Amino acid sequence: MSTIAVIAEARAGQLKKVSLEAVGAAKELAETAGGGTVVALVAGNGLDSAKQGLAASGADKVIAIESGDLENYSGSAYCEAIATELAKLAPAAVLAPASAMGRDLAPRIAAKLDTGLVSDVTALHFEDGKFGATKPVFAGKAYKKSMFDASPFMATLRPNNWEPTSGDGAEVSDAPASISADTLRAIVKEIVAGASDRIPLQEAKVVVSGGRGLKGPENFHLVEDLAAAFGPGVAAVGASRAVVDAGWREHREQVGQTGKVVAPTLYIAVGISGAIQHLAGMSTSRFIVAINKDENAPIFKVADYGIVADAFEVVPALTEAIKAAVAH
Amino acid sequence: MEIVVCIKRVAATDSVIKVGGDGKSIDTGGVEFDINPYDEFAVEEAIKTKETVGAGSVTVVTLGSEDSQKELRTCLAMGADKAVLIKPGDLELDAANTAKIVAEYVKSIPHDLVFCGKQAVDSDDSQFPARLSQLLGMACVTEVQTLEFADGAFTAARDIEGAREVVHCPTPAVISTNKGLNTPRRPNLKGIMAAKKKPLEMIDAAAIEPATRVAELTLPPARPEGKILDNVDDLVAALKNDAKVL
Numbered sequence: 210m211s212t213i214a215v216i217a218e219a220r221a222g223q224l225k226k227v228s229l230e231a232v233g234a235a236k237e238l239a240e241t242a243g244g245g246t247v248v249a250l251v252a253g254n255g256l257d258s259a260k261q262g263l264a265a266s267g268a269d270k271v272i273a274i275e276s277g278d279l280e281n282y283s284g285s286a287y288c289e290a291i292a293t294e295l296a297k298l299a300p301a302a303v304l305a306p307a308s309a310m311g312r313d314l315a316p317r318i319a320a321k322l323d324t325g326l327v328s329d330v331t332a333l334h335f336e337d338g339k340f341g342a343t344k345p346v347f348a349g350k351a352y353k354k355s356m357f358d359a360s361p362f363m364a365t366l367r368p369n370n371w372e373p374t375s376g377d378g379a380e381v382s383d384a385p386a387s388i389s390a391d392t393l394r395a396i397v398k399e400i401v402a403g404a405s406d407r408i409p410l411q412e413a414k415v416v417v418s419g420g421r422g423l424k425g426p427e428n429f430h431l432v433e434d435l436a437a438a439f440g441p442g443v444a445a446v447g448a449s450r451a452v453v454d455a456g457w458r459e460h461r462e463q464v465g466q467t468g469k470v471v472a473p474t475l476y477i478a479v480g481i482s483g484a485i486q487h488l489a490g491m492s493t494s495r496f497i498v499a500i501n502k503d504e505n506a507p508i509f510k511v512a513d514y515g516i517v518a519d520a521f522e523v524v525p526a527l528t529e530a531i532k533a534a535v536a537h
Numbered sequence: 538m539e540i541v542v543c544i545k546r547v548a549a550t551d552s553v554i555k556v557g558g559d560g561k562s563i564d565t566g567g568v569e570f571d572i573n574p575y576d577e578f579a580v581e582e583a584i585k586t587k588e589t590v591g592a593g594s595v596t597v598v599t600l601g602s603e604d605s606q607k608e609l610r611t612c613l614a615m616g617a618d619k620a621v622l623i624k625p626g627d628l629e630l631d632a633a634n635t636a637k638i639v640a641e642y643v644k645s646i647p648h649d650l651v652f653c654g655k656q657a658v659d660s661d662d663s664q665f666p667a668r669l670s671q672l673l674g675m676a677c678v679t680e681v682q683t684l685e686f687a688d689g690a691f692t693a694a695r696d697i698e699g700a701r702e703v704v705h706c707p708t709p710a711v712i713s714t715n716k717g718l719n720t721p722r723r724p725n726l727k728g729i730m731a732a733k734k735k736p737l738e739m740i741d742a743a744a745i746e747p748a749t750r751v752a753e754l755t756l757p758p759a760r761p762e763g764k765i766l767d768n769v770d771d772l773v774a775a776l777k778n779d780a781k782v783l
Binding site: 281282284285288308309310312313314315316317319320321323324325326327328329341344345346347348349350351352353354355356357358359394395396397398399400401402403407408409412415453459460461463465466467468474475484485486489492493495496497498499504509510511512513514515516517523526527530531534535 | 548550551552553554556563574575631632633636658659660661662663664665666667668670671672676677678679680682692694695696697698699700701702703704705706707710715716717746747748749750751752753754755756757760761763764765766767768769770772773775776777780782783
């Protein structure tokens, strides 16, 4: 029976939901590949809660690598500690979340194990004895399916694409952290938390984005008020490239090909014309609402519902109507 | 300080993507190509760092077809000192052999700092900088948004989910750049004229096979036709009753 390894993610000792999604994906892949043992690895410091979470995740085995040197994420140290355990496990496949940590860590491990890696995948394959994966390319304008010649198979998984699973208590063991002093070069000195009421753009159920149609940064409160109308922790504020480049908003809010790719349940575009690079970043949202004065704006081609009107008139009314609807 | 910048020629972000006849790559007909946007921040930061330190050189390296000379000349016009084009010939490229081929070359020249864009906007892999650092045995900080050098080390900030990490790292190192780090300069006429005389070397890639092969490239399904509504009440009713998101 082959082994499928999952690199789980814990931040400040807390297991991230993407880790459970990765276990879910690993179980599904094991089934497709005709059976296999799912082993979840987690690195960090003070991992009791993460170990408990993984023990009940549906994984068959959990290996925890704990060390004070792993308190904060360090790409090189996590790579060395996890790659050492992977070498012992000799898995057929290694899966990790395509989170900020996974994006940095997985390619280091792939290089160390001298194998391939498909990043940010939305589907996993096992065909004719070979592993493969499909991922969005060109920010979602196309999808690329790649098959593996090398071993182990490695992929990072796009968040919110697999269901987290649960299961009976897995066997949990501890592994020593093998980290040479030379490895600890880049060190996290500080983690500055963002505003606590702000949910990350890619995790929000609703995204309300504003563009040049708002005429100036001082009018962005229209978009912020509309987002807030959905209630606390539901909606995030996004922005078009034009307004980020103009300095109205920060880059972390940019949706599109040189910003973030989002796929919320509801995406509301306010005063955004819908340049190709913007559409690439949001057109897999479940429902899209567009509010724009120009009836020929390309945003209406991808919108499920559109209102051709001035944002300054429609958005305050919509904010009140959403508030009323949410309150009921 | 010897600085290397790795860049890639990619389809411009305003391109409409169509699948080519082989079913595995894009149809390049009518597509404009440009330097990868995240790599522009890397080139700018490399030139800025050289100007601050006041010594050494900036070498721009790419792996790609001879068409990439255009993007390399742009980097030279911005202020890089030399350019190297590694030609892959018939090799299929993935993140694994791309990093190995470039690492092989970078090992042969002095490299105190390597700057790369955080990801190429065609393959969207975001693997190259971390792989390169591993292959070169260098420290690595990815997706940086602020950067300050002092006493043979640097401090960089990078965004993670819901927070910002501040990282301290000694050089030598590989640094990948995110949007927001700087505003890339536009080449001026003097720079463009000077670039014509700067060295641009072309070499063949080492014959290293990829770890993965493309099986298929497909387009996402088109979205169904939408409805234009007259007012906010109709919209809220649609969100409630049809979409069921309220």
